[in-house]
Amino acid sequence: MNPDAVARLMLDEAGDLAGRVLVLDDADAALTHAALAAGCEVRAFCDDVRAAAALPPGTRLDSPADPYVRSADLVLLRLPKSLGALEDHCQTVAGAAASATVPGLRLVAGGRTKHMTPTQNQVLGRYFTQVRPSRGRDKARVLTASGPTGAAPRWPRSRHLPEVGLTVWAHGGVFAGTRLDAGTALLLRALAEGLRDAPGRAADLGCGSGILACWLARRGWAVTASDVSWAAVDSTRRTAAANGLTVAVEQRDGFTGVPPASLDLIVSNPPFHQGAAKDSTPTLAALTTAGAVLAPGGEFWCVFNSHLPYLQVLASAVGPTRIVARDRHYTVTRSVATAR
Numbered sequence: 001m002n003p004d005a006v007a008r009l010m011l012d013e014a015g016d017l018a019g020r021v022l023v024l025d026d027a028d029a030a031l032t033h034a035a036l037a038a039g040c041e042v043r044a045f046c047d048d049v050r051a052a053a054a055l056p057p058g059t060r061l062d063s064p065a066d067p068y069v070r071s072a073d074l075v076l077l078r079l080p081k082s083l084g085a086l087e088d089h090c091q092t093v094a095g096a097a098a099s100a101t102v103p104g105l106r107l108v109a110g111g112r113t114k115h116m117t118p119t120q121n122q123v124l125g126r127y128f129t130q131v132r133p134s135r136g137r138d139k140a141r142v143l144t145a146s147g148p149t150g151a152a153p154r155w156p157r158s159r160h161l162p163e164v165g166l167t168v169w170a171h172g173g174v175f176a177g178t179r180l181d182a183g184t185a186l187l188l189r190a191l192a193e194g195l196r197d198a199p200g201r202a203a204d205l206g207c208g209s210g211i212l213a214c215w216l217a218r219r220g221w222a223v224t225a226s227d228v229s230w231a232a233v234d235s236t237r238r239t240a241a242a243n244g245l246t247v248a249v250e251q252r253d254g255f256t257g258v259p260p261a262s263l264d265l266i267v268s269n270p271p272f273h274q275g276a277a278k279d280s281t282p283t284l285a286a287l288t289t290a291g292a293v294l295a296p297g298g299e300f301w302c303v304f305n306s307h308l309p310y311l312q313v314l315a316s317a318v319g320p321t322r323i324v325a326r327d328r329h330y331t332v333t334r335s336v337a338t339a340r
């Protein structure tokens with residue numbers, strides 16, 4: 001695995017690697033491999049289950065708050081796109097530095113210069129007394145932080161949403177945070193008007209904070225909520241618990257491992273971004289397999305930005321599809337699975 005320009009600059013800024021290293025959101029595992037090659041004890045956490053699955057054996061942590069961080073000498077962090085996700089990581093690392101068994105924990109965070117903003121320095125500055133930017137090199141830049149300020153953690157956090165009657169929990173990087181997204185709101189209004197009264201087995205694909213899953217669970221559906229993101233599935237678990245609801249929660253990519261014809265309903269506000277790129281390929285792959293996991297007559301309710309070509313995809317992958325709601329930005333469709 002050849003480190004890219006960001007990883008190379010991070011490794012140079014980190015200096016001689018030694019001791020215990022924690023690597024966060026190492027999408028291509030290059031930093032993890034480099035720290036292992038330097039002879040360090042290494043653990044790694046990736047929010048996305050697809051990246052986590054590609055980590056070298058024995059390095060993977062299941063949670064960013066694993067106690068390992070308190071004994072680490074160095075944390076290497078690929079800067080996330082979301083400021084909330086960055087803040088979530090900063091508060092964990094700074095909290096660990098404050099209670100560390102080894103003093104002097106350093107955070108070395110790197111990204112591509114075009115994706116970096118001064119606000120990222122401010123987020124680091126809230127949690128660390130020293131924040132030092134590197135010079136740019138090969139379109140990459142690194143921020144090195146140390147010395148915890150003792151600032152109180154702000155994630156995960158909760159908010160009551162009276163419009164859906166739910167208390168919602170979210171970690172920093174979760175889509176829409178504790179807010180109700182406008183597309184999700186349109187889908188919920190359409191479901192409230194048109195969803196059949198006989199509850200069965202349902203899935204919320206890409207559950208985020210769990211609003212759709214909990215809305216269905218409250219109406220008697222046996223719901224499985226799934227997401228590729230650890231922050232999302234942990235948030236959904238918290239949202240379900242806060243509302244006294246039972247929701248099965250799985251961290252997985254699309255419908256991986258879901259038995260054929262095992263669902264009566266799928267609801268989704270699917271993603272169309274992966275990382276910083278606007279890439280709808282994983283979403284199209286998930287929609288394409290939806291027909292197979294629905295029982296004949298099962299329904300797929302989906303909301304998406306109206307410019308996206310999902311209606312045709314749903315019609316061919318699931319079955320007859322019609323538009324049930326629409327506003328200036330979003331389209332809600334209902335597809336009925338045909339026997340296959």
Ligand SMILES: C[S@@+](CC[C@H](N)C(=O)[O-])C[C@H]1O[C@@H](n2cnc3c(N)ncnc32)[C@H](O)[C@@H]1O
Pocket residue numbers: 175176181184205206207208209210211212226227228229232252253254255268269270271272282283286
């Ligand atoms: C637009 S958000 C919707 C979140 C939530 N359902 C809501 O309505 O607020 C899409 C979610 O899909 C998740 N996601 C992205 N790619 C995925 C994949 N391949 N499989 C499952 N979930 C995915 C993202 O992490 C994100 O939480």
